[in-house]
Amino acid sequence: MKRFLLILVHSVIWRSFLRLIIGVKYINRGVLKSQKQFILIANHNSHLDSMAIMSAMPIAMVHKVHPIAAEDFFGDKSTKEFLMKHFVNAILIPRKRPEKLGDPDALQIMSDLLIKGDSIILYPEGTRGEPGVMQDFKKGIALMVQRHPDVPVVPIFLDGLYKSMPKGVNVFLPSNSKLFVGEPIKFKSLETEVILKDSLEAILAAKTD
Numbered sequence: 001m002k003r004f005l006l007i008l009v010h011s012v013i014w015r016s017f018l019r020l021i022i023g024v025k026y027i028n029r030g031v032l033k034s035q036k037q038f039i040l041i042a043n044h045n046s047h048l049d050s051m052a053i054m055s056a057m058p059i060a061m062v063h064k065v066h067p068i069a070a071e072d073f074f075g076d077k078s079t080k081e082f083l084m085k086h087f088v089n090a091i092l093i094p095r096k097r098p099e100k101l102g103d104p105d106a107l108q109i110m111s112d113l114l115i116k117g118d119s120i121i122l123y124p125e126g127t128r129g130e131p132g133v134m135q136d137f138k139k140g141i142a143l144m145v146q147r148h149p150d151v152p153v154v155p156i157f158l159d160g161l162y163k164s165m166p167k168g169v170n171v172f173l174p175s176n177s178k179l180f181v182g183e184p185i186k187f188k189s190l191e192t193e194v195i196l197k198d199s200l201e202a203i204l205a206a207k208t209d
Contacts, residue, residue, distance in 0.1 A: 002063065003062075003063040005087070006062050006063045006087075006089055007059055007062055007063070009087050010051070010054040010055045010057060010062050011055065011057070011059045011062055014051050014052075014054065014055040015055040015056075018048075018051070018052055018055055021172070021174060022048070022161075022164050022172065022173075022174055022175060022177060023174055023175055023176050023177060024052055024055075024161070024177045024178070024179060025176075025177070025178045025179070026056050026178075026179050026181075027178055027179065027180045027181065028180060028181040028182070028206075029056050029179075029181055030181075031154060031181045031182070031183060031184075032056060032057060032058055032154070032181060033058045035152055035154065035184070036061075037064075037114070037117060037118070037119050037151055037152070038119050038151065038152045038153065038154045038184070039114070039119065039120055039122060039141070039144055039145070039148070039151055039152070039153045039154070040053060040065075040119065040120070040121045040122065040153075040154050040155075040156055041121075041122050041123070041124050041141055041153060041154070041155055041156070041199055041202075041203060042121070042122075042123060042155070042156035042157070042158055042203065043123070043125065043134060043156075043157060043158055043203055044123035044125050044127065044128050044158075045128055045130075045131045045158065045161065045162035046128065046158070046161045046162045046164065047128075048161050048164055048172075049123070049128075049158055049161060050067040050069070050088055050090065050121060051088065052158065052161055052177075052179055053067070053121055053156060053158075053179070054067065054088065054089065054121075056179055056181070061119070062089075063089065064117070064118045064119060065089065065118070065119045065120070065121065066089055066090060066091045066113060066118060066119070066120050066121065067088060067089070067090045067091075067120075067121040068090070068091055068093055068110060068120055068121060068122055068123075069084060069088075069090045069091070069092050069093070070092070070093070070095055070127075091109065091110075091113065091120070093106040093109050093110065094106055095126075106140070107140070107143055107144070107147075110122075110140075110144060111144070111147050111148070114144070114147075114148050114151055120144075122140065122141055122144070124137035124138060124140070124141045124196070124199055124200075124203075125137060125138070126138040126140075131162040131163075134200065134203075134204070137196045137199060137200060139192060139196070141153075141195065141196070141199055142192040142195040142196055142199075143192075145187065145190065145195050146190050146192075146195070149190060152184035152185075153184060153185045153187075153199070153202075154181065154182065154183075154184050154185075155181075155182040155185060155199070155202035155203040155205070155206045156179060156180065156181055156182065156203070156206060157179075157180040157182070157203050157204065157206040157207040158177070158178075158179055158180075159177060159178040159179075159180065159207060160175050160176060160177035160178060161175070161177040161179075163175035163177065164177060178207075180206045180207050181206065182202055182203070182205060182206030185198055185199065185202045186198075
């Protein structure tokens with residue numbers, strides 16, 4: 001039932017809304033169809049980012065793709081949390097490191113999803129930033145790559161989507177936005193700083209792929 005709901009919401013409703021009303025164009029989306037599993041990384045400027053990326057997913061795998069979201073922002077037991085979990089297919093994780101045994105471990109939660117064969121969507125900047133300005137990447141993406149070096153990392157560049165629903169605005173506005181999908185990243189090494197540098201360059205390069 002949830003699989004059918006996610007297909008309906010993202011592959012039909014959201015994709016139609018984003019293409020026809022917002023004006024989103026999908027560039028090189030075929031890369032996603034060629035992968036059985038992946039870690040998606042993207043720049044982050046709008047609340048629409050996760051919906052746009054989910055709407056780009058192939059129908060056969062949309063139910064196995066999970067945007068990773070902050071528990072302290074969405075996990076408030078409200079309608080917002082319900083929608084994130086059941087309609088966006090998001091997984092909520094704590095931003096803080098576990099302080100004692102038994103506390104939720106964000107890295108382990110994401111790792112378990114990958115071990116199960118699911119895919120995740122990460123925003124390496126960690127939060128929505130200023131449009132057009134990439135913030136320093138957090139180390140989470142590097143740690144995931146080091147734990148799961150065989151899972152392809154696919155970069156996505158979201159161009160102009162912030163004009164449709166920028167930070168602090170809750171109204172949908174039409175815009176000529178584009179979602180660029182890059183080729184899987186070939187990391188030069190598994191050193192943390194190298195992974196972060198390669199990831200940043202790949203997201204920026206996806207716009208021209």
